[in-house]
Amino acid sequence: MKIVRYLNDQDESQFGSLQDDGSINRIEGCIFSNYKETDETDSVKKILTPIKPSAILCIGLNYRKHAEEGGAEIPEHPVLFMKMPSTAQNPGDPILLPRKLNSESVDYECELAIVIGRDCKNIPRENALEYVLGYTCANDVSARDWQKNGGGGQWCRGKTFDTFCPLGPSLVTRDEIPNPNNLNIKTILNKEVMQDWNTNDMIFDVPTLIEFLSGSTKLTAGTVILTGTPHGVGFARNPPVLLKDGDEISIEIEGIGTLTNPVQNE
Numbered sequence: 001m002k003i004v005r006y007l008n009d010q011d012e013s014q015f016g017s018l019q020d021d022g023s024i025n026r027i028e029g030c031i032f033s034n035y036k037e038t039d040e041t042d043s044v045k046k047i048l049t050p051i052k053p054s055a056i057l058c059i060g061l062n063y064r065k066h067a068e069e070g071g072a073e074i075p076e077h078p079v080l081f082m083k084m085p086s087t088a089q090n091p092g093d094p095i096l097l098p099r100k101l102n103s104e105s106v107d108y109e110c111e112l113a114i115v116i117g118r119d120c121k122n123i124p125r126e127n128a129l130e131y132v133l134g135y136t137c138a139n140d141v142s143a144r145d146w147q148k149n150g151g152g153g154q155w156c157r158g159k160t161f162d163t164f165c166p167l168g169p170s171l172v173t174r175d176e177i178p179n180p181n182n183l184n185i186k187t188i189l190n191k192e193v194m195q196d197w198n199t200n201d202m203i204f205d206v207p208t209l210i211e212f213l214s215g216s217t218k219l220t221a222g223t224v225i226l227t228g229t230p231h232g233v234g235f236a237r238n239p240p241v242l243l244k245d246g247d248e249i250s251i252e253i254e255g256i257g258t259l260t261n262p263v264q265n266e
Contacts, residue, residue, distance in 0.1 A: 002170040002257075003031060003134065005048040016042055018170050031133065032117060032221040049088045050136050050171035051115060054222035056083040057213055058140060060155065062228025063201045069236040078204045078212050081155045083140075083226075087165040091259055095141055096163045097245060099266040101150075103143035103158075106243040106263075109229035110187040110195050110251040112180060113138035114206060115171055116223040121214050128210035131219075134171040135180055137251040137259035138226050139187075141165065141243075144235045166251070166261045167224065177255055180206045184254040185230060190247055197230035 016024035029035035117133030147158025247263035
């Protein structure tokens with residue numbers, strides 16, 4: 001099932017099931033416990049992020065060729081950083097280039113996002129996918145200057161500006177993606193393909209990430225895990241290709257869909 005969250009004509013936030021013809025059938029119940037698809041076709045005013053994240057956990061340097069393009073060593077353990085849940089941005093809404101804390105080095109990163117479906121802790125990798133509600137597209141937008149030079153050695157300042165985590169457009173349930181580590185993934189900037197690779201290049205696969213992140217740590221339902229980006233990011237290009245006002249950026253993942261956002265100055 002492809003689950004979407006949307007505003008109806010009464011400006012009410014609802015969950016629905018996306019049909020092949022583009023229509024949406026309303027979902028009743030809580031998507032983290034008991035829910036069911038109805039036969040009621042609902043009106044859609046606006047598509048929202050598939051969920052409102054309870055937390056956003058992010059993994060850096062998780063594709064081999066991306067680590068190589070940045071001259072980084074292959075990590076021994078997953079490299080964890082975080083974004084605030086407030087960074088989540090709807091499909092179609094703008095990525096805002098920071099101007100109060102000014103950045104001229106805002107970059108894109110296409111990523112497969114995992115959505116945890118129920119509370120869990122100390123999950124072995126063999127059972128890890130049982131705790132996944134589904135998968136969606138993410139853009140780990142990054143202000144490279146603040147990430148590298150303005151964060152006191154931490155990445156979070158450059159990663160957690162408002163609008164820096166677009167998600168969507170739908171949440172594809174895990175039964176439709178039996179192997180999340182064999183999906184084509186790409187970034188398209190102004191109709192030009194910038195990243196085009198496969199999730200099979202991950203250093204730490206999806207079950208391993210869930211095992212690691214749940215170790216001695218409770219992951220609550222609604223936790224979003226960004227799994228890293230492949231090579232082709234803007235700062236590593238010669239010359240660098242960085243986001244500017246008026247751009248349009250799309251993240252496309254096989255079996256999930258395309259997440260598109262315009263880019264504007266704050």
